[in-house]
Structures are given as structure tokens and as C-alpha cells.
Amino acid sequence: MLDIKDLxxxxxxxxxxxxxxxxxxxxxxHAIMGPNGSGKSTLARAIAGHPEIExxxxxxxxxxxxxxxxxxxxxxxxxxxxxxQYPVEIPGVNNAYFLKAAINAKRKHHxxxxxxxxxxxALVREKANILHLDPTLLNxxxxxxxxxxxxxxxxxxxxxxxxxxxxxxxxxDSGLDIDALKAVAEGVNAMRSPERAIIxxxxxxxxxxxxxxxxxHVLQDGRIVRSGGKELAVHLEEKGYGWLEAEPxxx
Amino acid sequence: xxxxxxxxxxxxxxxxxYGFVTDVEAEELPKGLNEDIVRMISAKKKxxxxxxxxxxxxxxxxxxxxxxxxxxxxxxxxxxxDIIYYSAPKQKPSLKSLDEVDPEIRKTxxxxxxxxxxxxxxxxxxxxxxxxSVSVATTFKKQxxxxxxxxxxxxxxxxxxxxxVKKYLGSVVPHTDNFFAALNSAVFSDGSFAYIPKGVRCPMxxxxxxxxxxxxxxxxxxxxxxxxEGAYVSYLEGCTAPMRDEHQLHAAVxxxxxxDNATIKYSTIQNWYPGDKDGKGGIYNxxxxxxxxxxVNSKITWTQVETGSAITWKYPSCILQGDNSVGEFYxxxxxxxxxxxxxGTKMVHxxxxxxxxxxxKGISAGRGQNTYRGQVRIAKKAIGxxxxxxxxxxxxxxxxxxxxFPYLEIGNATAKVEHEAxxxxxxxxxxxxxxxxxxxxxxxxxxxxxxxxxxVFRELPMEFAVEAQKLLSVSLEGSVG
Numbered sequence: 001m002l003d004i005k006d007l008x009x010x011x012x013x014x015x016x017x018x019x020x021x022x023x024x025x026x027x028x029x030h031a032i033m034g035p036n037g038s039g040k041s042t043l044a045r046a047i048a049g050h051p052e053i054e055x056x057x058x059x060x061x062x063x064x065x066x067x068x069x070x071x072x073x074x075x076x077x078x079x080x081x082x083x084x085q086y087p088v089e090i091p092g093v094n095n096a097y098f099l100k101a102a103i104n105a106k107r108k109h110h111x112x113x114x115x116x117x118x119x120x121x122a123l124v125r126e127k128a129n130i131l132h133l134d135p136t137l138l139n140x141x142x143x144x145x146x147x148x149x150x151x152x153x154x155x156x157x158x159x160x161x162x163x164x165x166x167x168x169x170x171x172x173d174s175g176l177d178i179d180a181l182k183a184v185a186e187g188v189n190a191m192r193s194p195e196r197a198i199i200x201x202x203x204x205x206x207x208x209x210x211x212x213x214x215x216x217h218v219l220q221d222g223r224i225v226r227s228g229g230k231e232l233a234v235h236l237e238e239k240g241y242g243w244l245e246a247e248p249x250x251x
Numbered sequence: 252x253x254x255x256x257x258x259x260x261x262x263x264x265x266x267x268x269y270g271f272v273t274d275v276e277a278e279e280l281p282k283g284l285n286e287d288i289v290r291m292i293s294a295k296k297k298x299x300x301x302x303x304x305x306x307x308x309x310x311x312x313x314x315x316x317x318x319x320x321x322x323x324x325x326x327x328x329x330x331x332x333d334i335i336y337y338s339a340p341k342q343k344p345s346l347k348s349l350d351e352v353d354p355e356i357r358k359t360x361x362x363x364x365x366x367x368x369x370x371x372x373x374x375x376x377x378x379x380x381x382x383x384s385v386s387v388a389t390t391f392k393k394q395x396x397x398x399x400x401x402x403x404x405x406x407x408x409x410x411x412x413x414x415x416v417k418k419y420l421g422s423v424v425p426h427t428d429n430f431f432a433a434l435n436s437a438v439f440s441d442g443s444f445a446y447i448p449k450g451v452r453c454p455m456x457x458x459x460x461x462x463x464x465x466x467x468x469x470x471x472x473x474x475x476x477x478x479x480e481g482a483y484v485s486y487l488e489g490c491t492a493p494m495r496d497e498h499q500l501h502a503a504v505x506x507x508x509x510x511d512n513a514t515i516k517y518s519t520i521q522n523w524y525p526g527d528k529d530g531k532g533g534i535y536n537x538x539x540x541x542x543x544x545x546x547v548n549s550k551i552t553w554t555q556v557e558t559g560s561a562i563t564w565k566y567p568s569c570i571l572q573g574d575n576s577v578g579e580f581y582x583x584x585x586x587x588x589x590x591x592x593x594x595g596t597k598m599v600h601x602x603x604x605x606x607x608x609x610x611x612k613g614i615s616a617g618r619g620q621n622t623y624r625g626q627v628r629i630a631k632k633a634i635g636x637x638x639x640x641x642x643x644x645x646x647x648x649x650x651x652x653x654x655x656f657p658y659l660e661i662g663n664a665t666a667k668v669e670h671e672a673x674x675x676x677x678x679x680x681x682x683x684x685x686x687x688x689x690x691x692x693x694x695x696x697x698x699x700x701x702x703x704x705x706x707v708f709r710e711l712p713m714e715f716a717v718e719a720q721k722l723l724s725v726s727l728e729g730s731v732g
Contacts, residue, residue: 048687049687050683051679051683052679071686072686072687073684073686073687073689073690073691073692074690075687076686076687076689077689081687082687084684084687086676087684088680088681088683088684089681090681090684090685090698090699090702091675091702091703092701092703092704092705092706093698093699093701093702094700098685098688098698099688101694101698102685102688102689102690102691103689105688105689105690105691106689106696109689115459141702158688162688162689
């Protein structure tokens with residue numbers, strides 16, 4: 001579903017990603033781990049199409065299409081979703097109104113009729129129930145005055161409503177206490193499906209106790225230095241990222 | 252370095268939909284201004300002697316006045332001798348029915364979405380259509396007359412209701428008020444007049460639509476609205492002009508009078524031609540608008556959405572004279588490309604327990620400069636007066652500017668005055684966030700801007716709120732690539 005080949009990204013004169021190769025199949029959950037500054041978030045933003053990410057080499061193919069040629073909104077409409085590390089506040093814009101605009105932009109793109117207010121509210125209530133989300137959140141301006149935990153849950157909620165094919169969670173665990181973390185993980189687990197791929201970007205293994213990945217990749221200095229199963233994450237937690245430098249690469 | 256400012260810079264292209272010119276034969280007075288021109292205008296309109304005298308008084312005052320320079324806008328000096336002060340489409344002296352309106356002019360208003368045929372009118376809005384210097388049609392006059400409402404062109408009011416005009420003309424904005432008001436008083440050519448008798452709630456929206464068409468002309472109209480005891484009226488004003496390379500002057504005066512328990516809601520959607528992206532052409536909009544809450548418990552609400560004009564100079568104000576009277580000002584002002592706006596309000600509290608609310612939203616894009624200027628004055632006798640002001644500025648891109656000048660004058664210790672202000676910027680991060688959810692960059696900006704303006708839009712009559720949202724999105728078109 002997602003095929004990243006030799007992806008290179010530069011910021012100014014600095015190389016952030018120096019040849020990333022990664023294949024993600026449908027139904028799979030991949031974790032991207034790595035120390036600060038290793039390029040994890042850059043990779044997530046490159047997939048989503050952040051305008052400040054300058055791709056200087058390589059390719060990203062998504063469901064057979066050249067993702068790098070697509071505008072961010074077209075990627076989104078084709079099913080790429082990114083849960084932001086720092087969800088952005090949009091003052092005065094009602095959360096439900098925004099979500100309705102988003103879902104209808106996607107439906108229009110796929111030639112489907114737009115949802116009317118009734119259909120939309122039914123969908124949103126159902127998703128809010130699954131995620132145990134406080135429904136009053138819907139009537140508040142997008143992320144404005146939300147606590148850190150509420151913002152992250154709102155991201156997962158948007159994901160649930162938009163039902164992406166590929167979800168990229170960018171450090172969704174940062175700044176969450178354990179209860180909020182569990183709630184978010186529960187939401188993500190509810191979204192696991194053979195129809196969907198999920199990439200979890202995280203610094204800590206902690207989140208992966210709750211969202212158990214099929215594959216773990218370790219990113220360092222802009223390269224994937226190791227890939228493995230879920231046990232790789234446990235290993236890292238015990239020995240720290242320094243362990244990777246001490247041991248020669250096995251694969 | 253980053254592409255973010257570049258994409259925001261792409262905002263510079265915008266289309267002005269109303270820039271066409273109507274080919275219609277016009278009757279014009281020669282360029283320039285002197286007593287003879289004032290006399291000619293008055294004669295053209297077959298005005299009574301007292302009105303000519305009033306004009307001449309204003310003209311003499313104006314000659315001694317200096318153009319104000321305190322406003323935060325820059326423009327080439329206006330040559331007042333290079334303006335045509337009267338231009339009217341040639342038509343039959345008096346129209347028996349709306350069908351007699353020149354088809355070209357009718358087409359113009361159709362194109363603007365302002366049908367002047369009653370059967371086509373949208374949701375019961377009565378329209379007075381002003382084309383250059385004269386009113387060409389007023390709809391629903393008959394229906395309104397049945398409940399005693401007078402709604403007609405200013406010229407007609409001068410002939411048919413001289414006592415009312417004489418009583419209220421200049422009562423809120425005297426001919427000596429300021430440079431532009433004095434100029435208007437001397438040369439005003441037409442405008443709208445509305446009178447709502449005692450206890451009558453106007454059954455439909457009243458509306459005036461102003462269109463500048465002729466080249467080299469200015470538009471100087473006057474609007475006067477009087478709401479008698481317990482009356483209610485909601486009034487809407489819209490305006491457009493052709494795209495021309497020259498600047499054109501629009502100097503209007505609006506006077507509102509609310510007696511005991513009367514309410515006037517005055518909404519403006521100002522969409523004069525703003526000039527091109529380099530600042531060539533565009534309307535200079537120097538307008539004096541003021542309402543007097545003379546009666547107890549009276550209320551005047553100004554709502555304005557300002558998207559057009561090269562320069563906007565405008566401070567719709569309220570004199571809160573009656574006890575418990577209420578003044579409100581809700582404003583959205585947009586400046587894109589080279590546009591400049593210096594706008595705000597004055598709330599003058601004279602009566603006891605008078606209240607005022609000011610909500611101002613300034614949006615700057617391109618190289619636009621947006622200034623809020625507001626005065627709240629609470630007189631010594633205005634015991635228990637209250638004001639709440641909120642001024643928010645939104646910046647799109649990094650070459651525009653937002654400025655806020657609040658003036659507070661508090662004359663007694665029982666007054667409560669609150670002022671809040673904020674400045675924010677549409678961030679590339681906000682736009683990316685919304686695009687990541689599937690919205691186009693353009694829709695993303697519209698969503699953010701509409702969220703920002705929500706408190707003002709909800710004050711507009713329903714149909715016009717939708718209009719205003721659309722207009723705003725056109726006005727900011729291309730602001731983010």
C-alpha cells in the first residue's frame with residue numbers, strides 16, 4: 001500500500017532524511033522509533049505533504065500513485081490521515097462544522113453525495129460513543145481551549161470519522177498522562193482493521209504497550225538502522241538508543 | 252528559505268466581479284466645484300429655496316475647511332476641481348412604473364443580483380437603486396405605504412415630504428461636521444429616505460443599492476432614516492463600481508434617528524472596486540455615518556462588512572442621548588493587496604444607563620493596512636453607562652499591517668468600560684492542518700476567516716450573512732496558494 005524508496009529530505013543545508021526505504025502493507029501496524037532529531041516527524045510530514053518539507057530524492061508510492069505529486073488535500077481525500085503532534089487551534093470554527101466540511105470534501109472527491117446535517121450527526125455520535133468522547137467537544141471551536149489530552153483524543157476522533165486507509169500518528173503519546181494515553185490507544189486499537197494501515201511514530205516504547213505493532217523500525221540520523229518485530233521496541237526500552245550504535249547492524 | 256511566505260504571497264490575484272461598465276447615455280454637469288455647480292445641482296433637482304440655501308451654507312463652510320490628515324492612510328491628493336459632481340442617466344422625468352426603467356440599467360442591477368422588478372425580488376426586500384447621482388427605482392413602495400412607511404429616493408422625499416426632511420436633515424450630521432460631510436451637504440445628489448411611523452414594525456428589509464458607473468464622477472449620496480416611537484426597521488446598503496484606472500471619490504452621509512423605544516438596524520456590505528493589486532484605481536470611500544438614539548430605550552445597530560474600496564474612512568457612530576438607549580457596532584473590514592482602511596466607531600454616552608457594544612474584526616492580507624479607530628465617550632451625566640469593546644485583527648501573510656487606536660473618555664465614576672484586543676496570524680500550520688483533513692487551501696482560509704468573523708456575521712440578516720461570507724471569500728481569493 002505504501003512504498004517509500006530512498007526518500008531524501010533536506011531542510012536548508014541539512015539532510016534530515018538520508019534514504020528511507022519502507023514498505024507498509026494493508027492491515028499492518030508499523031512503529032517508527034528513534035531518538036530526538038532522528039527525522040521521525042519529518043518522515044510523517046513528508047507522507048502528509050507538509051509544504052515546508054523539501055523532498056530532494058526518492059519516491060513515495062501510495063496505492064500505486066505517486067504521493068509526492070499530490071497536494072496535501074488530495075492525499076487526505078485519497079485516505080492519508082495524519083494525527084498531529086501539536087493539533088492546531090482554529091478559533092471560532094465549530095469542531096462539528098469543520099469535520100463536516102472535511103468529510104464532505106472527501107466524499108465529493110470520490111463522487112459520493114455529501115452528507116446532510118442529520119446523516120453527519122448520526123455518524124459523529126456513533127464515533128464519539130466508540131471513543132467515549134465528551135459530545136460537547138463537538139460544539140467547541142476546533143482545539144481551542146482543549147487540554148493536551150483532549151486535543152489528542154480529538155485527533156483520534158477525526159481519524160475515526162474520516163476512516164483513512166493510511167493513518168500516521170505523529171508522537172500522539174507526547175505530553176499525555178497514563179490515563180489519556182490509554183484512552184488514545186484504545187481509540188487507535190478500535191481503528192485497527194485489515195482495510196487500514198497505521199504508522200505509529202513515537203520516541204517511547206510506552207505507547208507500544210497499548211498499541212502493539214506488527215513491525216518496528218528504528219530511525220537514526222535520517223536512516224532506518226534497524227527493523228524487526230514488536231520485541232525490538234522492548235529491547236530498545238531496556239538498552240536505550242545507544243545500544244544500536246554499540247552493536248553492528250544485523251539485518 | 253521556506254515556501255510558506257511564497258504560497259501566502261500568491262494571494263495577490265483577486266477578481267472583482269462587478270467591474271463592468273454600463274453603456275448608458277448620461278447627463279453630466281461640467282467638472283469642478285463652485286457655487287454655480289451647487290446651484291445647478293439644486294436646479295436640476297428642482298429643489299426648494301431652503302435646501303439650496305442649506306447647500307450653499309455647507310459649501311461656504313467646506314471652502315474654509317481642511318481635508319483631515321489624522322487618519323492612518325496614504326493617498327495622492329484629491330483634486331476636487333477634477334471631479335464631476337453630477338451624472339445622471341438620461342431617462343423619462345418621472346417613471347410611472349418600474350417597467351420604464353432603462354433596460355441597460357435594469358440589466359446592470361440584474362447582473363449585480365439586485366433585481367428591481369418586484370416579482371423577482373428575493374424574500375421580500377424593498378430596494379432603492381441608486382445609479383451614479385440619482386435613484387432609478389424604488390420597489391414595494393405601495394405595499395410599504397399601506398402601513399404608513401415612506402421609502403423613496405431622497406429627491407422625492409424633498410418634494411413630497413419636505414417637513415420631515417427639513418426637520419431631520421443635518422440633525423445628526425450637521426453640515427459643519429467634517430470636511431467630507433460638508434462637501435456632501437453641498438453637492439449631494441440623491442440617496443434614500445425611510446420613515447417608519449409610530450409603532451410600526453417594517454414588514455420587510457429595506458435596502459439601497461449604490462452603483463457608480465460614470466467615468467470621472469464622484470458619488471455623493473445622503474441617506475436619512477427616521478424611526479418614530481416604537482418603530483422597527485432593518486436596513487441594508489450595498490455598493491459596487493466598475494474597474495477603472497482612476498480613483499473615484501465616494502463621500503456619503505447617513506443619518507439615523509431613533510425615537511422612544513425605536514430600533515434601527517443598519518447593515519452595510521461595502522464592495523466598491525478596491526483597485527488592482529498594485530493599487531491602481533479603486534474607490535476613495537470617505538463616509539460619515541451617525542445615528543442618534545434620541546428616545547428612551549431606543550437602539551441603533553451598525554453592522555458593516557467592508558471588503559472593497561482603495562481607501563475606507565468610515566466611523567458609523569451612535570449618540571446615546573435617551574436614557575437606557577443602546578448602540579452597537581459590529582464590523583468586519585478586509586484589506587487585501589494595496590487597500591487601506593481606517594474604520595471604527597464613536598459611542599457617545601449622554602443618557603443614563605446607556606449601553607454600547609463594539610466588535611471589530613480587521614483582516615489584512617497582501618500589503619493591506621487595516622486600522623481600527625474607536626472612541627468611547629461617557630458624559631458626566633451618563634450615570635451607569637457601560638461599554639464593551641473587542642477589537643481583533645487577523646493577518647494573512649507578512650507584508651500587511653493591523654493597527655488599533657482606541658480612545659476612551661470617561662466622565663463619571665459609575666461607568667463600566669471594557670476593552671479587549673487581539674492580533675493573530677493565519678498560520679501556515681493552520682492551513683496545513685485543514686488541508687491534511689481534505690480542505691483546499693482556499694477553503695481552509697475561508698473557514699479560518701469565517702470563524703474569525705462569526706460574531707459579526709450573525710448580526711446580519713440571514714440572506715446577507717451568506718452573501719457576506721461569499722464576498723469575503725472572493726475578496727481574499729488567491730491570498731493563499
